[in-house]
Amino acid sequence: MFSNSQVLSSTLKVRRSQAYKSFYATIRSLRSSPPPTENDEGYPSDNDFILSILRANPSLRDSRSYLASFDPRPITKPALVPAHDISIPSTVASESKPTVTQIPTQEQLPKPSPIIASILNPVIRRTALVKMQGPFTDVQLDSIARGMVYLEKLGLVSVIVIENDFISRGGQDERSAIVEETMRVVSALEKQGARARPVLGAAVRLGPKPGDEDTGATSDFSPPEAHTLPSDLIPIRSALCAGEIPVIAPLALDSFCRSVCVNANDVLGALAKGMTETGAVGRRQDSPGEVDLTPLRLMIINREGGIPSYARAGYPHLLVNLNSEYSYIHDTFHDEWQHTHPTSLSNLALARTCLAYMPPTSSAVMVSHRSQSSLIGNLITNKPAVSSSLPHALLQGNRKLTPHTPTLLRRGLPIHVVQTTSQIDKAKMTVLLEQSFGRKLDEAAFYRRLDTVLDFTIIAGDYVGAAIVTSERESTSSNPISYLDKFAVLPSHQGDGTVDFLWVALHDESYGLGHPSSANPNGGKEGKGEGRDLVWRSRANNPVNKWYFERSSGHVRMGDWVLFWCDAEKRLKIEQGRRGRSGLSWIGEWEEGRLSSWTDVVSRIPSSWKK
Structure with a gap:
């Protein structure tokens, strides 16, 4: 018989042994566990993916634009028949009257799990053409593949074309080197958890597409030296529908139906044209696995x-x-x-x-x-x-x-500068201003004033955007003030880069004059001359003011308005060099009284809108 103390001592020893073994197993598992960027299956962790999304810092307009392209398509729900209108007799044998089974209402039906819902109603998957221009080391390739996996999670599936600058053209081992490089990319993608499919056959055909021989003479770009037929895109479509990323070797069929190595740019150009034409036909709505072939992005990943x-x-x-x-x-x-x-x-x-x-x-x-x-x-x-x-x-x-x-x-738009109102298409300008501001323009008074004070007007495309700058004076003897009277972009072009293109041109013609970055040929001064302060006003509740705050040198409140200005950059640079390390912390002679002068001039400018 053992005493109580012996039993307790034995029990403690066993527990200490178990605790030690458990601690040792924990340390051993920590040492052998995968790095924190991967999960137990060796796939990329969601932490980096989420952080990458947060770093993008999208605005509300950016989010809406993204959701417009990738939001789940709506499901047409079948008409539900009320439960009391249908009764199903039970087949159970009984001497009594047959029981009636009521069909459950929509509220009573069990809701599918989020996983099942995502399968039944997937996000719209779009495609991106990707030129992977190596050579890349294994570590670099893994990093790129991780980015492709992240994009796929967001609904953008890559169609990758391989290019390696170190593979000698026309060499004896060119084809084998290209195939090897293609398989390296496939392996890197699968290592990151993606499903990839190598496309080692010719995806395009050399020469122009039948019927397109004369388009190159009229186009303002170099058409690709290859083309595709709908049948050539079957391997790519098949891979996309199967949830795989196609990795394409730069091969093409020549006129003798031989598979030859070509420049990856010709393959990408032919795919851009062919996939866009095929995607325009429309995606089959009854096929959940179908992918919109129309390329949404072109990505050129290189070492430069x-x-x-x-x-x-x-x-x-x-x-x-x-x-x-x-x-x-x-x-x-x-x-x-x-x-x-x-x-x-x-x-x-x-x-x-x-x-x-x-x-x-x-x-x-x-x-x-x-x-x-x-x-x-x-x-x-x-x-x-x-x-x-x-x-x-x-x-x-x-x-x-x-x-x-x-x-x-x-792709952008042509940007050109005009100096007189006679060069402005007033009908188109009126439509632009009214649609952009949502108000009715007092045309007669507005253009009559422009005839006397217009400095220049920047026009984007066929009047999809415009910036109108006038020369305003406090008195006949005072220096003119460059005043941004109107800055307008059609709602349909807000968010497509037109706003930035227009503001860069405005910078080149006003406060950026004399700076090397202002020498862009747009019909204006092409960077020649002295920069001038640019002044404008905006209503205090204008949601665009956040954008103005980021681009202005300063602002001041004027009741219901905010006065913004951009200092001439060339003068600021000269002044900063003159002051040296002391900076620009005090008011110079050229700044004294200018705010009150601007406020007086701007407050007297009449409204352009009908009441």
Whole structure:
């Protein structure tokens, strides 16, 4: 027989042994557990994914735009018959009257779980054309693949075309090297939890599409040297419908039906045209797994990053208006960039070709493999990482602006400047102003005043946006004030880059004059001259004021109005150099009394609207 103390001692020893084994097992499991960025299955964790979404910091308009493209499609519910109108006799044998089983009402029906609901009502999946321009190391490839998985979670499925700058063209081992590179990308995607399918057959055909031979002479871009037929897209559509990411080798069929290696840009251009034409036919509404083939984005992922800018000491362009800036970017591309960014201009041409076929709301992004997380921000906001319309001083000191900052490219609109009211199409301008402000314009009084005070007008496209600047004077002897009388963009073009394109042109013609970034050819001064302070007013409850606060040098309250201004950047730079380290903390002679003068002049400007 054992005493109570012996039993207690034995029990404690067993518990201590179990506790020690449990502690040791816990430490061992912690040492052998996967890194915190992955879960038990080895797939990417949701933490980085959620943080990437939060860093995008989308506005309400950005969120609405994203949901408009990816929101679940509505389900047409069948008409429900009231339960008391239908009765089903029971088949149970009984001498009594047959029982009647009532059909449950809609409220009584069990609700499906969120997982089942997401399966029955999936988000609309859209496609992105992706040029993966290597070579990349395994670590870099894993990072890019993780970005592709994140985009797929948000509803954007990548159609990837492989390119490797180190593979010699026409070499004996070119095809085997391309196949090997394709399989590397497939393996990297599957390692991150995605399902990928290699497409090792020719996805396009060399030469123009039958019937399109004469379009190249009339177009303002270089058409691709390949095309697709609907049957060529079957492997891509099949992969997308099966929930797989197609990874395409840059191969094409020649006139002898031989599969030959071609430039990836030709494959991407042909796919942009073919997928857009096929997507325009319409997605079958009765097939939940169907994917809209129309490309929503073009993504060029490389080792160079964005296109270097002449105005930012080689740092990338932030937002490119291909319609009006394409030629000028070519003209200002420095010779040394041919070595540091050898494919920037060819990728610029690729973006213009693809966006010419894709919907007007589509955009292209040129991004370094180091900035793959910025793809999420671009998808949700469809905006550059840093707004190009911010004051130059803010852009220079912005931490987000690095050599690896992505370049966003849009098809854009032509921008031109006119100096007289006779050059303005008054009917179109009236429609623009009334639709933008939601008020009725007093046309006779408005244009009569412009005849005497107009400085210049910037017009975007066919009057989808305009900025009207006037010269106002306190007296006949005083210096004129540059006053932004109207800044308007059609509601249908708000959020597509037109606002930024228009404000950049406004900067070039007023407070940005004399700065290298203002030398854009738009029919105006092309950066020549002295910068002038720009003044404007906005109602205190205008929701656009947040945007104005970010772009102005200062503001002051005027009752129900807020007066904004932008200081001439060239003068600010000279003044800052003169004061040295003391900064701009005191009021100079050129600033004395200007606020009261501006307030007096602006308060006397008559309203342009009918009461």
